[in-house]
Amino acid sequence: MLGNSVLVEIKNLRTYFHLPEGTVRAVDGVDLTVRRGHTLGVVGESGCGKSVTALSLLRLVPSPGRIEGGEILFYRTVEEAGASSALTDVIDLAKLEPNGREMRSIRGNQISMVFQEPMSALIPVRTVGSQITEVITLHQKVSEAEAREIAADMLARVRLPKPRQALDDYPFQLSGGMRQRAVIAMALCCRPKLLIADEPTTALDVTTEAQILDLMRELQKEFGMAIMYITHNLGVIAEMAEMVAVMYLGKVVELTDVRTLFMSPLHPYTRALLKSIPQLTDAVTRGGKKPRLQTIEGMVPDPYSVLPGCTFHPRCPERIPDVCDRVEPGVSEVAPGHSVKCHLYSSP
Amino acid sequence: MASYIVKRIIRMIPQVFLISILAFIIIQLPPGDYLTEHLNRLRQSGRQQDEVEIRRWVQMYGLDRPMYEQYLKWITNIVFRLDFGYTFQWNKSVREVIASRMGYTLAIALFSAVFTWVVALPIGIFVAVKQYSIADYFFTLLGFIGLAVPGFLLAMVVMYVSYTQFGVKVGGLFSVEYQLQPWSWAKFVDLLGHIWIPIVILGINGTAGLIRTMRATMLDELRKQYVLVARAKGLSELKVLLRYPVRIAINPFISTIGWLLPWFFSGGTVVEIVLNLPTAGPALWRALMGQDMYLAGSYILISGTLVAIGSLISDILLAVVDPRVRFGSLEGQ
Numbered sequence: 238m239l240g241n242s243v244l245v246e247i248k249n250l251r252t253y254f255h256l257p258e259g260t261v262r263a264v265d266g267v268d269l270t271v272r273r274g275h276t277l278g279v280v281g282e283s284g285c286g287k288s289v290t291a292l293s294l295l296r297l298v299p300s301p302g303r304i305e306g307g308e309i310l311f312y313r314t315v316e317e318a319g320a321s322s323a324l325t326d327v328i329d330l331a332k333l334e335p336n337g338r339e340m341r342s343i344r345g346n347q348i349s350m351v352f353q354e355p356m357s358a359l360i361p362v363r364t365v366g367s368q369i370t371e372v373i374t375l376h377q378k379v380s381e382a383e384a385r386e387i388a389a390d391m392l393a394r395v396r397l398p399k400p401r402q403a404l405d406d407y408p409f410q411l412s413g414g415m416r417q418r419a420v421i422a423m424a425l426c427c428r429p430k431l432l433i434a435d436e437p438t439t440a441l442d443v444t445t446e447a448q449i450l451d452l453m454r455e456l457q458k459e460f461g462m463a464i465m466y467i468t469h470n471l472g473v474i475a476e477m478a479e480m481v482a483v484m485y486l487g488k489v490v491e492l493t494d495v496r497t498l499f500m501s502p503l504h505p506y507t508r509a510l511l512k513s514i515p516q517l518t519d520a521v522t523r524g525g526k527k528p529r530l531q532t533i534e535g536m537v538p539d540p541y542s543v544l545p546g547c548t549f550h551p552r553c554p555e556r557i558p559d560v561c562d563r564v565e566p567g568v569s570e571v572a573p574g575h576s577v578k579c580h581l582y583s584s585p
Numbered sequence: 586m587a588s589y590i591v592k593r594i595i596r597m598i599p600q601v602f603l604i605s606i607l608a609f610i611i612i613q614l615p616p617g618d619y620l621t622e623h624l625n626r627l628r629q630s631g632r633q634q635d636e637v638e639i640r641r642w643v644q645m646y647g648l649d650r651p652m653y654e655q656y657l658k659w660i661t662n663i664v665f666r667l668d669f670g671y672t673f674q675w676n677k678s679v680r681e682v683i684a685s686r687m688g689y690t691l692a693i694a695l696f697s698a699v700f701t702w703v704v705a706l707p708i709g710i711f712v713a714v715k716q717y718s719i720a721d722y723f724f725t726l727l728g729f730i731g732l733a734v735p736g737f738l739l740a741m742v743v744m745y746v747s748y749t750q751f752g753v754k755v756g757g758l759f760s761v762e763y764q765l766q767p768w769s770w771a772k773f774v775d776l777l778g779h780i781w782i783p784i785v786i787l788g789i790n791g792t793a794g795l796i797r798t799m800r801a802t803m804l805d806e807l808r809k810q811y812v813l814v815a816r817a818k819g820l821s822e823l824k825v826l827l828r829y830p831v832r833i834a835i836n837p838f839i840s841t842i843g844w845l846l847p848w849f850f851s852g853g854t855v856v857e858i859v860l861n862l863p864t865a866g867p868a869l870w871r872a873l874m875g876q877d878m879y880l881a882g883s884y885i886l887i888s889g890t891l892v893a894i895g896s897l898i899s900d901i902l903l904a905v906v907d908p909r910v911r912f913g914s915l916e917g918q
């Protein structure tokens with residue numbers, strides 16, 4: 238099942254920020270796999286390292302952040318003229334020069350990203366068109382006029398009303414939803430193999446959010462691209478993702494398919510996370526009274542501290558004394574495609 | 586765009602009109618004027634022959650008429666005949682005095698502005714990108730020194746050092762041998778050899794200030810999301826900088842055109858006096874001191890008009906580079 242279908246494989250990735258106050262282990266040994274054409278959802282509380290993982294993949298970690306170790310294997314297909322089958326070669330993005338020619342030729346081309354806070358993703362003083370065609374002419378051998386055609390097509394594909402006119406508009410002339418569509422079009426116009434979407438819909442109303450999500454799935458099917466979808470909204474995960482990675486303090490604590498995640502979550506953190514989402518049935522059974530949301534006990538430890546053992550143990554209701562606070566749990570594969578990083582499930 | 590420019594120009598007309606009234610009132614404020622003083626002096630010395638001449642001036646400029654008539658006469662002469670009046674100190678028309686000097690003044694002001702931008706822009710970008718590096722601290726220190734040292738002091742230090750150390754006399758715009766000669770290639774080269782000193786001295790204060798402004802706005806812009814988005818497109822770092830944060834950080838630069846021109850025009854006067862330059866500033870300054878009313882009035886009028894023109898130019902340029910100005914919406918992101 239693996240082999241040819243793997244697009245990106247992250248192995249033991251560690252990205253630290255060396256600050257005067259101490260070292261922030263934003264990403265601390267993450268393993269992830271993204272398959273071709275599939276969607277991997279990444280969930281976790283704020284500050285658990287979702288965005289930094291994504292930025293590491295694109296080699297855009299801002300200083301003083303640095304990739305300290307690990308591999309980011311990108312299985313890229315090199316389409317050769319005449320050859321019937323495409324060749325795959327593997328490249329370790331973690332080893333590339335962050336601003337080197339090779340990394341830049343991948344960025345925006347084979348791997349592109351839609352960022353958190355899409356409202357400020359476009360500079361207000363340049364037209365939407367110039368900001369989109371820029372990425373097309375950079376990666377494809379096309380003229381300015383052809384690039385405009387491609388951009389207009391893509392804007393039409395994301396169902397922006399009057400796409401041709403929007404090219405000459407400035408970002409502040411578009412509504413929030415329209416801007417978001419333009420930003421998605423910008424990320425898609427080189428038909429990337431992987432689209433990283435970092436909470437792309439947080440700023441939008443629910444209806445627009447639903448439309449954008451539909452659109453992304455539709456385009457995913459059409460282009461055969463993989464999506465890494467980052468969010469803290471489990472509802473969106475249920476709708477979008479096939480595989481889900483749950484992150485806590487820079488580590489992936491559970492990785493499984495989306496059905497299993499909701500039906501039989503294993504890690505205590507995952508279960509706590511699922512309990513913390515408001516459910517319609519709760520509201521109904523309580524007869525209209527506002528349901529009390531269950532929050533996860535305790536605070537996220539301060540990011541500079543290095544905890545012995547499992548990093549979740551101070552908040553864990555099921556911690557095993559003298560084990561969880563001493564020994565770091567390994568990753569155990571409890572079923573094919575379902576792995577957990579927890580002592581409760583480690584084979585003796 | 587065209588309608589914006591037309592609107593902006595129309596708005597300038599009442600501005601300049603007000604400036605001219607103010608200029609006229611200001612020169613009338615102090616008691617006495619050059620002419621009556623001059624007449625008194627002539628009478629005391631018993632010389633009468635000039636008085637006929639002077640009576641002619643009094644009539645011509647309506648000096649015996651009420652204020653508003655004097656103003657009307659003054660302003661219509663300027664607008665329709667470019668006649669700024671007569672200077673009693675120099676015994677020439679004001680236009681002659683200003684025209685022979687204005688060229689140098691404008692040249693120095695313009696090149697000082699160019700010097701300021703050419704130096705401040707790259708350094709400002711550089712220190713913002715390399716925040717807290719040794720280069721940043723170095724230019725910060727240099728910038729504060731540049732801001733704190735007044736231009737005239739710098740001029741005196743340059744003169745002193747170049748005279749005592751190199752035996753070169755700095756000052757003026759020409760060497761002695763070219764001073765009275767007609768224009769020639771050699772005279773032009775001689776001018777270039779002299780003119781860079783006031784340009785650099787005048788430019789340094791503005792440069793130091795602009796580096797600070799550029800650094801601050803660049804640091805703000807570099808944190809914006811669209812910079813990261815631009816990097817994620819695969820653009821090279823230089824292109825990212827020039828096409829994104831610099832595009833916005835350039836705005837305060839353009840706004841400086843509004844004050845740089847008049848600042849060099851009037852603020853440079855002290856430096857020009859120290860350096861003994863044949864520019865407009867020192868002559869006009871002397872006119873203010875001596876209540877030479879037409880020359881002084883023209884000075885105020887011209888500086889004021891330059892302020893208006895400067896802000897017109899910078900407004901138009903701002904509208905060119907920033908569509909939010911053009912569309913009258915600064916709501917932005």
Ligand SMILES: Nc1ncnc2c1ncn2[C@@H]1O[C@H](COP(=O)(O)OP(=O)(O)OP(=O)(O)O)[C@@H](O)[C@H]1O
Nearest residue numbers: 254261263282283284285286287288289290299540
């Ligand atoms: N530029 C930076 N400098 C210093 N620390 C940083 C920087 N960026 C991120 N961090 C730290 O890295 C950790 C992970 O941050 P990250 O942005 O990846 O969280 P996140 O999971 O994306 O959260 P959110 O859901 O709020 O976006 C945090 O502790 C954060 O403080």
Ligand SMILES: [Mg+2]
Nearest residue numbers: 287288289353
């Ligand atoms: Mg984030």
